[in-house]
Amino acid sequence: MIFPWHQNAFAKLTQMLEQNHLPHALLITGAEKIGKFELAMRFIQTLLCENSVCGECQHCRQLAKDNPRDVLDQSVLIRRSHYPNMVFCRPELSESGRESKEIRVNQIRAFCDILSKTADALQIGVIFYADQMNVNAANSLLKTLEEPRENTLIILLAHNANALPATILSRCQSVHISPTFDSESVEWLSKHIDSEKRSDFDAAQLLENAHGIPFKAVEELQGDYFLQFQSWQNHLLEMAMNPAKTIETKLFEGYELETLVCLQQLITEGVRLKLLKTQGALLELNKVVNKASLDNLFRLLDDISRSISLAQDPVNMTLLLDNVLIVWSHITHLKQYPIITNLREVS
Ligand SMILES: [Zn+2]
Incomplete structure (x- = not known):
């Protein structure tokens, strides 16, 4: 075939x-x-x-x-x-x-x-x-x-x-x-998800997360990477939905870089949805991007890329992540985008 x-x-x-x-x-x-x-x-x-x-x-x-x-x-x-x-x-x-x-x-x-x-x-x-x-x-x-x-x-x-x-x-x-997001590929992917996992996952969303590469989506699902990724994603969305709550970062310990990449993907997808004026498979993400301004989302994406590029150097990843998360948790009602100092100093 x-x-x-x-x-x-x-x-x-x-x-x-x-x-x-x-x-x-x-x-x-x-x-x-x-x-x-x-x-x-x-x-x-x-x-x-x-x-x-x-x-x-x-x-x-x-x-x-x-x-x-x-x-x-x-x-x-x-x-x-x-x-x-x-x-x-x-x-x-x-x-x-x-x-x-x-x-x-x-x-x-x-x-x-x-x-x-x-x-x-x-x-x-x-x-x-x-x-x-x-x-x-x-x-x-x-x-x-x-x-x-x-x-x-x-x-x-x-x-x-x-x-x-x-x-x-x-x-x-x-x-x-080319990477693919069309319905035939989504259908192929949903047939290749283990039947016991099938009800838990949305194939279209899996394909989005795997950047349109179906084999990668299948592979990620086989290991526990995707499960972990999904729990980071849920936790990040919960943060943005509840800005008043204290930020709990235990879940991300030791995975600061992965968390930044996860947030980057989440916001990139959010920006895409917002620009297309459409809704995605993640209900919370739809709500967050609805309330957040495009300008702030872009600025945060910028800061996240900067943080990820700094991860090559021995910088304090926990601090970098914390600073990004503070902005993210207030993204729905940010009046003025703050300057993340430790990013500006080193860049
Ligand atoms: Zn033959």
Whole structure:
């Protein structure tokens, strides 16, 4: 099946095929967890299967076994697919077993080497995190892209196309997968929420919280992160609804940065609703943004971003959060936006 939020990108790919424009190099971009690999594999299956993605032929079964995301015990330059003419490349493991931050030139050489072997069948190479190729690796790949061979397809997967050299970009056809908020994706998500959790969560709101990335929404729901996130969210809304109450911050201890991010998302969503003059799934948020002025909400967002960027330095996060929360708890009736001193002093 094609995921609802992949449909546009997939249509663009099949259009290339139908018009006989299968490129030598393809770049698939999109946010983390949007499903770039799934889209690539679906496309590869379309190319290889003789029965329009049957799931049963030799090629379909070989592809189904591939899981290049699996962490291996040892580091390898490249990984071979179960389909004999396909190879995957992704950052190696360091000695400590961690994934390296870059793809190195010896990996790209090994990758291109395999692809240059003569074969009658289609040769396919997939590079994960292509935007993490170091300069030498990118130059090495460029040589292969400059002299494309018949019957070879190289697919680059990357979060950020801008991180790739222009010389490589110009030799790729690119397809982007955008975040999604449409009803089909919401429906897909609601089907993928565990049935016992289904009544507790609103799929549209989950998708909003996951910035329009359905796989991320599913993942967040599996761990207790989302539950925690939701309790922070409820607590933050309660604060703004009851300005007279003393601020209780125990719940946020040790999670100051996460709380700031949570509040940032909440206000961003509130501003969006206010600008669209519409209501969201969170009743309390609707009430708060109704009463708060847009100007104050924007100012607070500014201060929150500043606080989040300061979190890189060893500053007192509790104090930063407290100051932000004081403003937030009075947001519905702020006459004049206060100056948060410790933010101004350091900036
Ligand atoms: Zn098949």
